[in-house]
Amino acid sequence: MTIQRSSLALKHIALLEGLSQSRFDRLAQRCQWQSVAAGAPLLLRSEEKSDVYFLVSGQLRVTTYSANGRQITFRDLNEGDHLGEIAAIDGRPRSADVLTLKPSVVASLDRLAFLELLREEPMVAERVMQSLASLVRQLSERVIDLSTMGVQNRVHAELLRLAHEVGVSENRARLDPAPTHAELASRVSTNREQVTRELNALSRAGVLAKDGKALVVLDVRRLAAMLAEVRGFP
Structure with missing residues (x-):
């Protein structure tokens, strides 16, 4: 289900905080908007997609499944969060599944537009680096905990x-x-x-x-x- 584009909704995305109104307007038009029911897959592991997703409302879970079918949950995402920047940066397939926990509205930005945004808005690029650094630390701690x-x-x-x-x-x-x-x-x-x-x-x-x-x-x-x-x- 598609929904109306909204620059106001994007202002609630932490990654984009502080951008100019003209930038928000351009992003709102460049994004693809969709409403997703609860319990539905948004992204699948190994999928050849490289868009970045902004969670306008709802809740998502980043997860995957082992060979024997056991679910392994990495993290939950809430309104104002973003995801998908790893595939957008390196152009490789998705590394995890993403499911909706609640009815959710998401806006997706294609890879080329996202990379253009990083080049033109250093503040956003710095936040992406901080986010990825935090993710590496969290996953490192988790590996240590699971191993020891x-x-x-x-x-x-x-x-x-x-x-x-x-x-x-x-x-x-x-x-x-x-x-x-x-x-x-x-x-x-x-x-x-x-x-x-x-x-x-x-x-x-x-x-x-x-x-x-x-x-x-x-x-x-x-x-x-x-x-x-x-x-x-x-």
């Missing part, structure tokens, strides 16, 4: 990451709605049953509690200390 830590500590690490993502207040964090056990399993490369055991153990220890549809981290500092003891650094 057991399931228990990988679950701790993911809960701590989610807690900081939603915001910590008075040593607590509220994950609302709570991630499903299957979602957590896909993030830490394990199965749902093992996640359930670890969450139950944390609940018995007073670190976690259910509150309706939410999961509350009752003691973020304690969770961080448990993880630091294994990692050997805070």
Whole structure:
């Protein structure tokens, strides 16, 4: 489903913040706009596409599947985020699948227009470099965690990451709605049953509690200390 082009909508994309109105107008006309239903694939791994996508509204998940069919989740994207710059930069196929978690509106910019934007807007180019550097750090930490830590500590690490993502207040964090056990399993490369055991153990220890549809981290500092003891650094 196509939708009306909107330069105003693009102003909510963090990567594009601060551009001139004329630039926004040109980008809005150059982009392809679409509305995608929840639970639908937006991009497929190895697909020969090199557009950059701006998430105007909704939520996306960057994921892939192992040879045995196990889902591996990399990250979730929210309104104002962008994706696809790696394929746009190197011209190679997509490296992951992207699915919609909610009904989403996206604007896609073709590779040539994106590269032109980087050349003409150094501020945007710098943000892309910062974004890619942050992604490399995140993935490096994840590889280390998956290679050196057991399931228990990988679950701790993911809960701590989610807690900081939603915001910590008075040593607590509220994950609302709570991630499903299957979602957590896909993030830490394990199965749902093992996640359930670890969450139950944390609940018995007073670190976690259910509150309706939410999961509350009752003691973020304690969770961080448990993880630091294994990692050997805070």
